[in-house]
Amino acid sequence: MTGVERDSNGFLGDYDKPLFFSVALVTMVVVLFGVISPDVLKAYAGKMHHYLSSTFGWSYILAISTYVALGLWVGFSKYGNLKLGKAEDKPEFTRFSWVAMLFSCGIGSGFVLWGVAEPLYHYMQTPYMAEPGTPKAMEVSLQIASMHWGLHSWMGYCVVGLCIAFPAFRYGKPMNIGTSLHGLLGDKTQSSIWARLLDLIGAVATIGGIATVVGLGVISLEYGVQHLFGIQTGTGSKIGIMVTLIVLYCISVCTGLKRGINFLSTLNVVVMIGICLFVFMSGDTNTILRLFVTGIGNYLGNILPMAFWADPGNSSEWINHWTLFFWLIVISWAPFVGGFVARISRGRTLREFVLFAVLTPTVCSMFWFATIGTTAMQIEVAGHVQLFEAVKQNLGSGIYLLLETLPAADLMAPVVFFSMVVFLITSADSASFFVAMQMSKGALDPTLSMKLxxxxxxxxxxxxxxxxxxxxxxxxxxxxAGSPFAIGIGFMIWSLLKSLRHEYDLEFGAKSMRKLVVQP
Structure with a gap:
């Protein structure tokens, strides 16, 4: 029996040993540092983050905006009719399920955590275009939230998805990040040091990112346990909640992609729609609609000055704490979200991909923040509940305190708690699925043991x-650690454009020649 056969029949299946152990080692070193000397790691990482934001912040702003421009151009240019796969390939999932899965993967628990908090922060600490705490500041706060959760974030994720999905499905290549360089490297992607480096950065950033998101989610769930059941929590409760989430994740992953992530994502999107509509109907519906419609115009009218504002006078740290922090998260999460979205997008055209994986979530995000954010700011102005002070102490408290001011709070609070649990399960499931694909040499369906x-x-x-x-x-x-991936995305897009041009000439050039031949 050969070594390859032993791997393929082993516990983890046929996997990439150098990548597997490199990612595990790098992750463990960072985590051990965080456990033994959290203050020291926080200080060093904070200094590096501040240095990147202050010194290279302009480049991240330029990079993200470039991704948006190129992604929109690819989707609505002549290349938009090309498929992620062969011409005869059909989508694996229904459109609603597909959007639900990418939405759950890309958003995770962020909507619940930041739906109240971010508009309040920008309303009370407005950086530009309005005085804090004024009616105009409400409009500006929603503009900023829309930018952070709109085109720039979704395109940052999805352009990476396009770069991976196109060569993987079109040429039958492995579903890993290095495959995205196929247009530049050809069949050398699996041996190139640059492609391997992309794989390593993407996997490490994913594990670190999802661990912190799940950890923040546990903190929110802990608040929910206190709020709903009146149980005082501590270290033991955190461990208990996390163990429960791991068990639920294991159940989800055992059901597979089509039944596990697909079902839970669809369920959670339906629940989130219900929560949003409940707040929309229970709150000041007319004002919400006015601010939503006004916000569309403001977002489109101010998107260029907002997106390219780099604080040239270096007058405050706001941009480092907010916009640049968001863009760095997008870049470090792009391998994971983009890689997972790539996996579920076989058979979609590039135009459909951009339309439903970028523009649709952008509009949904704007409506969510207009609904939840407007209601939160009105509650803050009315003085019924000191929401801003509450979210500064605990991000997870915002949505529960908001619901307390509306009818049927006792019914809706458990629904929000349930939604947060499902979001965390689907985030962990999709992240583990992505990492397992990378470890399994780009296999579309990695083994259950690898995912577990x-x-x-x-x-x-x-x-x-x-x-x-x-x-x-x-x-x-x-x-x-994930920030260098911004450079990698640039090469990935370059590679994609080369592949698109080649495939377009083959597919549509051949059709044109056939038409010329059959003409009398």
């Missing part, structure tokens, strides 16, 4: 970081 190993590994990391207090330190470190 990385899911449990990530959950244990989250527990250790929560207990040790190193969660924020590792979050910052993972963002810093």
């Amino acid at each position: 190993v990385w899911g449990v590994f990530t959950g244990v990391l989250a527990v250790v970081l929560l207990v040790s207090g190193g969660l924020q330190a590792v979050q910052t470190a993972s963002i810093v």
Whole structure:
């Protein structure tokens, strides 16, 4: 029996040993640093993050905006009719399920955590175009939230998805990040040091990122347990919640992609629509609609000055704490979200991909923040609940305190809690699926054992970081570690454009020649 056969029949299947152990080692070193000396790691990572934002912030702003422009151009140019796959390939999932899965993967628990908090922060600490706490500041706060959760974020994720999905499905290549360089490297992608480096950065950033997101989610769930059941929580409760999430994740992953992530994502999107409509109907519906419609115009009218504002006078740290922080998260998360979206997008045209994986989530994000954010700011102005002070203490408190001011709060609060649980499960499931694909040499369906190993590994990391207090330190470190991927995305797009031009000439050039031949 050969070594390859032993790997393929082993516990983890046929996997990439150098990548597997490199990612595990790098992750463990960073996490151990975060456990043993969280303050030291936080200080070093914070300094590096500040240096990147202050010195190269302009380049990240330029890069993200370039991704948006190129992504829109690809989707609505002559290349938009090309498929992610062969001409005869059909989509694997219904359109609603497909959008639900990419939405759950790209958003995770962020909507619940930041739906109240971010508009309030920008309303109370407005950086430009309005005085804080004024009616105009409401409009500006929603503009900023729309930019952070709109085109720039979704295109940052999805352009990476396009770069991976096109060569993987078109040429039958492995579904890993290095495959995205096929247009530049050809069949050398699996041996090129640059492609391998992209694989390593993407996997490490994913594990660090998902561990911190799950950890933050546990903190929110802990608040929900206190709020709903009146149970005082501590370290033991955090561990208990995390163990419960790991068990639920294991159940989800055992059901597979089509039944697990697909079902839970669809369920959660339906629940989120219900929550949004409940707040929309229970709150000041007329004002919400006015601000939503006004916000569309403001977003489109001010998107260029907002997107390219780099604080040239270096007058405050706002841009480092907000816009640049968001863009660095997008860049470090792009391998994971883009890679997972690529996996579920076979058979979609490039135009359909951009329309439904970028523009549709952008509009949905704007409506969510207009609904939840407007209601939160009105509650703050009315003085019924000091929401801003509450979210500064605990991000997870915002949505629960908001619901307390509306009818049927006792009914809706458990629904929000349930939604947060499902979001965290689907985030962990999709992240583990992506990492397992990378470890399994780009296999479209990695083994159950590989997915379980990385899911449990990530959950244990989250527990250790929560207990040790190193969660924020590792979050910052993972963002810093993923930041070089901005350069990688540039080469990935270059590679994609070369492949698109070649495939367009083959597919549509051949059709034109056939027409000329058959004409009398």
